[in-house]
Amino acid sequence: MKVGYLAENYLYKRNIINIVKDVEYQKVNNLFALTYPGVKYINKIAKKTVIPFNDSIYQFTDLNLNKVDILHFFNTISYGKTPWITTFETILPRLDCTLSCHQGARPDFSVLTHYKAVKKALAAMASDSCKRLIAMSDCNANMQRILLKDFPQYQQAIEPKITTLHPPQQLLVSSYADKNINLDGKIKFILVGASFFRKGGMEVVETFSKLKREYNYDLELILISSLRLDDYATKETEADIQKAKILIQQNLDWIKYYEQLPNKEVLELTKQCHVGLLPTYADTYGFSVLEFQAAGCPVITTNIRALPEVNDNDRGWIIEVPTNYLGEAIYTTKEERLEISSAIKSGLERVVHEIFANREVVIAKSNRSIQGIKNNHSLSHYAHKMKEIYLQAL
Known part of the structure; x- marks a missing residue:
């Protein structure tokens, strides 16, 4: 054939x-x-x-x-x-x-x-x-x-x-234990995607910066993004990109930033992380979620489009944002985008607090994420x- x-x-x-x-x-x-x-x-x-x-x-x-x-x-x-x-x-x-x-x-x-x-x-x-x-x-x-x-x-x-x-999706690890990382030191979070703003990158950096200041959480954020101007759901400008660059530069003691990496290196980095991030405004599917889960990283996502089909609060964390009856986030006006941004930030805070209150939750969700890939992908x-x-x- x-x-x-x-x-x-x-x-x-x-x-x-x-x-x-x-x-x-x-x-x-x-x-x-x-x-x-x-x-x-x-x-x-x-x-x-x-x-x-x-x-x-x-x-x-x-x-x-x-x-x-x-x-x-x-x-x-x-x-x-x-x-x-x-x-x-x-x-x-x-x-x-x-x-x-x-x-x-x-x-x-x-x-x-x-x-x-x-x-x-x-x-x-x-x-x-x-x-x-x-x-x-x-x-x-x-x-x-x-x-x-x-x-x-x-x-x-x-x-x-x-x-x-x-x-x-091919599995990258067979269990959390295969990752060979512990929970005693830094909790490592990872976000991957050229469309930094659409994928909730700005909310991640701003929220994590606040949590570092107020609670001194021992966390590390790995960002892999070209900070591309997308102008789709979030309507960012060049000024927003400059603001993001400055904020990242000011926090390089706990942020590891890569403009771009080969996919093979990204997957290797993912295996060294605890939690994946895709608190997105708009994604048709979210392939990075599957890759995170295959590497034993439970993922923090929004509830839009296909994401509730591949992620839930049993194997990861869901942040509820306003959606229409088709599952698309409602982001057409500035006020609607601000509402989504606020929901993402408060959702991220809630999840990070939960993780640092009980780090063992990462292991349970990691193993259920891996099982989800086995069962469904x-x-x-x-x-x-x-x-x-x-x-x-x-």
Whole structure:
């Protein structure tokens, strides 16, 4: 069996490429890619988005020139006749007009019924060529089903194709004891992610600084982030980045800061830490949570999107922030963002106090995190399910 894929980025490597044994994976050519330079040039000359790049990058056609048995994409729609499936992280189709419909206090997909591009993509998803739509979480499978309610002409054909399959994760340790770290000295926390502000990094640094001043807790914070300007959920500015840099520099006696590290080194560092951090405003899934848990680090997360499916107060800690009925945090106004920030800070304080009041809680949650990875993210189980999907598609 020959499976075609589009890219060799992290998402494809994590979820698609070389997952199933006895399958030949082949990178395929996409004729839509021929439009990318033109789209970028037009937008650059116009100094604004004249042609949305997302409307090209997540679409595929090849006039059936790629000789593969099945195509497996990430977030992408095919308009050809070769059998295809797509793993997706929010909703499909992934177009400029669909990317924010799940946001706000009262999200509404009905506005999409006016877009021809949406209907064209849904027709492709309803076609016989589309074999399966693999949601990474129940959260986004639910989003997809809700979107389809506004498109009854496609709903009956598409809905049976939707299935949930959580990403796989290899264990890094088999138990807390394997980490070979004790609880008598520093408690080490770790946060990883280029989008520092969106992932709650500023709240972490400010809260931990306060706790160090007021309680002199013996903690260490490892930050791995380029402090990238994201401007998505948190709407940070260059001034915010400078403020974060100054705060980090002022606390290098207990903060270890890395702008970037190879993934292998990150995983090794994770095994030396006690607790992972992802108190995020917005994440479609949160792969770092799986990596932390696989390294025996129970994780402090918010309650957004897929996070309650991979974390809870039994194997980690959940911070409740305001969400809409789809599980997305409500962050569209400055006041809403301040409310989220306040909830994250108070939640972090609560958890850190709990840990230092009873350090043994880390061991129990660590072992339950590892068990959760074994039960729900087994690579062999994922590969078995994916092979079934491929065989059924053919």
